[in-house]
Amino acid sequence: MTTRPLSLPQIQKTSLAFAISWVVLCxxxxxxxxxxxxxxxxxxxxxxxxxxxxxxxxxxxMLGYYQxxxxxxxxxxxxxxxxxxxxxxxxxxxxxxxxxxxENYKEFYNFSLAFRVVIFFICLGWCALANIxxxxxxxxxxxxxxxxxxxxxxxxAELNKLRHQLQPHFLFxxxxxxxxxxxVNPKEAGVxxxxxxxFLRGTLKRDDELWVSVEEEMEYIQLYLDIEKxxxxxxxxxxxxxxxxxxxxxxxxxLLQPIVENAIKFGLYNTSSAITIKIDVSVNQGVLQVRxxxxxxxxxxxxxxxxxxxxxxxxxxxxxxxxxxLLQTETEANNLYITTLKIPQKNDQDDTN
Amino acid sequence: MIRTILIDDEPLARDIVxxxxxxxQEIEIVAECSDGFExxxxxxxxxxxxxxxxxxxxxxxxxxxxxxxxxxxxxxxTTAFDEFAxxxxxxxxxxxxxxxxxxxxxxxxxxxxxxxxxQNENTEAVLDAAALSPVQNNRVVVKKDGVIKIIPVVxxxxxxxxxxxxxxxxVEGIFYKNKTMAFFEQTLDPSQxxxxxxxxxxxxxxxxxxxxxxxxxxxxxxxxxIWLPVSKTGYVKLKAALGL
Numbered sequence: 001m002t003t004r005p006l007s008l009p010q011i012q013k014t015s016l017a018f019a020i021s022w023v024v025l026c027x028x029x030x031x032x033x034x035x036x037x038x039x040x041x042x043x044x045x046x047x048x049x050x051x052x053x054x055x056x057x058x059x060x061x062m063l064g065y066y067q068x069x070x071x072x073x074x075x076x077x078x079x080x081x082x083x084x085x086x087x088x089x090x091x092x093x094x095x096x097x098x099x100x101x102x103e104n105y106k107e108f109y110n111f112s113l114a115f116r117v118v119i120f121f122i123c124l125g126w127c128a129l130a131n132i133x134x135x136x137x138x139x140x141x142x143x144x145x146x147x148x149x150x151x152x153x154x155x156x157a158e159l160n161k162l163r164h165q166l167q168p169h170f171l172f173x174x175x176x177x178x179x180x181x182x183x184v185n186p187k188e189a190g191v192x193x194x195x196x197x198x199f200l201r202g203t204l205k206r207d208d209e210l211w212v213s214v215e216e217e218m219e220y221i222q223l224y225l226d227i228e229k230x231x232x233x234x235x236x237x238x239x240x241x242x243x244x245x246x247x248x249x250x251x252x253x254x255l256l257q258p259i260v261e262n263a264i265k266f267g268l269y270n271t272s273s274a275i276t277i278k279i280d281v282s283v284n285q286g287v288l289q290v291r292x293x294x295x296x297x298x299x300x301x302x303x304x305x306x307x308x309x310x311x312x313x314x315x316x317x318x319x320x321x322x323x324x325x326l327l328q329t330e331t332e333a334n335n336l337y338i339t340t341l342k343i344p345q346k347n348d349q350d351d352t353n
Numbered sequence: 354m355i356r357t358i359l360i361d362d363e364p365l366a367r368d369i370v371x372x373x374x375x376x377x378q379e380i381e382i383v384a385e386c387s388d389g390f391e392x393x394x395x396x397x398x399x400x401x402x403x404x405x406x407x408x409x410x411x412x413x414x415x416x417x418x419x420x421x422x423x424x425x426x427x428x429x430x431t432t433a434f435d436e437f438a439x440x441x442x443x444x445x446x447x448x449x450x451x452x453x454x455x456x457x458x459x460x461x462x463x464x465x466x467x468x469x470x471x472q473n474e475n476t477e478a479v480l481d482a483a484a485l486s487p488v489q490n491n492r493v494v495v496k497k498d499g500v501i502k503i504i505p506v507v508x509x510x511x512x513x514x515x516x517x518x519x520x521x522x523x524v525e526g527i528f529y530k531n532k533t534m535a536f537f538e539q540t541l542d543p544s545q546x547x548x549x550x551x552x553x554x555x556x557x558x559x560x561x562x563x564x565x566x567x568x569x570x571x572x573x574x575x576x577x578x579i580w581l582p583v584s585k586t587g588y589v590k591l592k593a594a595l596g597l
Contacts, residue, residue: 169409172433173363176452180365183372231363272362272388272411297412299503 004064005134006057015053023049040105047094051087052120056127059083063131076128084120088113167261171200177231192230199223203257211346212253214246214281214288220253221260221279228264235274242281249288251343252320258313259292259327259339266337267294288343296337310339317341355466358384358399360392360415361407361431366452370405370431373459380463389418390501401426403466408432413503416483417494419476420531421501428476429462441482447475484540493521495528502528506545510559510577512537514552522577547594549573549587557594 005011023045030041059079068075092109099105174196181189202220212220218240225238260279267275278293310327317326321344328340357380359367367385374380380403384395388411396404404426406415416438419425430449432438442449448462483489493504508524514534521528538548548554555575562574563583571583573591583591 168434172452173366176369176433176454177363177365179453180369180372184365184368231365234364269362269409270411272390 003138004060005131006060019049019053034108036105036108040099040102043098044095044105048091048116051091052123055083055087055120055124059124059128060131063128063135067132067135072132076125076132080121080124080128083124084117088117088120091116170261173231174227177227181230188230192227195223195226199227206253206257210253211250214242214249214251217251217253217256218242218281221256224257224260225277228268232268235272236268237274237276239276239278240281241279243283246281246283246288249283249343249345251288251290255313255316255341255343256290259290259310259341262310262313263292263294263337263339266296271295271297286345288345290341290343292339292341294337295335298335355380355403356383356399356401357381357403357405358386358392358395358401358426359405360386360389360395360410360418361405362387362410363407366407366431369454370459373454373456376460377463389413389415392418393421393501396422396426400424403427403429405429405431408435408438413494413501414489416480416489420480420494421496425476427466430479435486437486438483441479441486444482445475445478447479481536481540484536490540490542493528493530495521495530497528504528506541507556507558509546509556510575511556511579511581512546512554522579544594547587547590549581549583549591551584553581553587555581560591560595563588563591 006015023042026045026049027038027041030036030044031038036044062079063076092113095109096106174192178189178192178196181192199220202223222240225240229236229238260277263277267277275295278291280289280291280293282289282291310329314324314327318324326342326344328342330338330340332338357374359370359382361367361370364387371382374382383399383401386392386395390412392404392406392415395401406419406428408415408430409432410418415430415432419428428447430438430442430447431452431454432449433452439449439451448465450459450462491506493506493509495502495504502525504521504523504525510522510524512534513520513522515529517531518529519532519534519537521530534548534552534554537546537554541554545557546554547557555573559575559577560573561576564572564574566572566582569585571588572580573583574580
């Protein structure tokens with residue numbers, strides 16, 4: 001929404017001061033130049049200028065509501081002319097009604113009518129032009145602001161995406177583990193480096209639009225779990241069951257990893273005992289179903305306050321499928337947290353790349 | 354002989370430190386721990402001169418563990434990536450090692466040890482700075498009767514100054530924390546917790562009534578049916594926070 005010039009207190013004050021001094025000036029002019037009494041001079045000046053000011057406000061508001069794209073000059077010319085005539089004759093009618101016994105004055109008025117029309121026209125025209133210019137500038141600065149905001153948003157989103165993809169905490173801890181392995185078990189270190197490399201490669205090519213096969217996705221998840229297994233071999237157990245008939249099904253490549261990461265975060269990072277993370281992949285009436293189960297420490301959940309951080313994934317699922325029920329979570333009595341992801345299969349699998 | 358404890362939830366990460374320490378005969382490892390609870394027990398038991406401490410660990414962070422230690426040993430922090438922790442170190446110049454740890458950097462930290470074993474004020478400053486991190490400022494870790502308790506800040510009704518301690522009145526009872534009122538005033542979310550008096554900080558969600566007691570002197574009633582005095586400046590803050 002653009003700001004109207006007359007809504008700014010500074011402009012209101014200036015205009016008012018200008019209007020008052022203009023009324024006084026005109027009255028003084030009438031009194032001394034044409035020798036009318038003070039009353040006539042003031043009333044004439046006041047009524048004429050009051051109507052002129054009202055017309056100016058009217059023009060300003062009109063231009064604020066609507067400005068034609070083409071023929072702008074013609075539009076302004078017509079409005080200005082129409083308003084000029086209306087105000088001049090309204091003023092004349094009013095003044096003739098008030099001073100109907102002053103023949104002298106009426107005579108002068110008729111004589112000066114053309115002159116008044118010209119002055120009104122110039123004033124209103126100038127007012128219209130100033131307003132057009134004002135709205136133009138407003139519009140421009142607004143577009144610029146919008147552009148800037150959009151650019152900032154895009155930049156932020158890009159940064160967040162990169163940040164999320166690289167998961168610096170995971171990356172540096174894994175590097176540290178590899179480093180330790182080079183000392184205690186160099187052969188294992190080599191295996192771990194290749195796994196880390198494959199995992200990072202997989203991470204970098206992931207995209208919301210890109211669907212991958214269950215087979216490919218589970219290999220990627222397995223890499224992730226293997227790396228965590230090296231870091232926490234003493235207390236992490238992994239159980240993965242993939243039904244044979246799901247291997248050729250597809251899912252978006254950005255959904256499962258954050259869910260597994262979440263399970264690791266709450267199941268492994270936030271507990272200190274030996275734990276099992278269980279993943280089951282099955283198909284049910286053409287809908288792919290992935291069930292991830294992790295234990296959790298009930299005390300930690302309360303302390304976190306916000307519960308498990310799956311809101312972002314829910315939002316993404318909604319954007320992809322326009323269905324908010326595809327991700328479901330449940331808590332079992334023995335402190336097990338279960339996340340179930342359902343992916344309806346596309347009939348046309350040509351766009352799976 | 355310098356006696357040390359390694360506290361890190363990843364065995365391989367401890368292996369690196371162990372490996373590096375084998376070059377330093379003057380340092381003896383007396384215990385290895387894989388979370389803050391174990392670490393706390395081991396520190397109380399062994400009274401080490403030095404600890405190697407990871408930040409992100411299960412249950413309580415390295416910082417939170419250290420807050421509960423009464424006679425703090427010299428600390429060398431080891432961390433992989435925690436933006437906030439690293440910022441806290443940089444301002445306060447306590448020694449910290451970034452994972453993967455470089456051998457020459459490690460040796461440098463050990464070289465600086467003799468001076469560090471004497472003074473520990475910097476560690477306190479790091480802990481204060483770290484308390485502002487997003488994870489830590491929504492909970493408070495306390496110890497009562499030898500049991501560690503993690504209290505979500507939303508469960509705190511009010512805080513009261515009590516000599517060298519601050520008394521936390523919570524849903525689950527009374528706890529004491531060895532900190533100052535000013536510390537809590539700074540770390541707790543100011544839109545949620547208001548210092549209404551020199552000796553009191555209250556949880557805004559707990560307020561049920563504010564009454565004029567005498568001229569210029571107010572009292573506030575909490576949901577737990579407790580009246581607390583409100584100072585003049587406290588009343589101004591309280592009014593602003595409640596949007597009155």
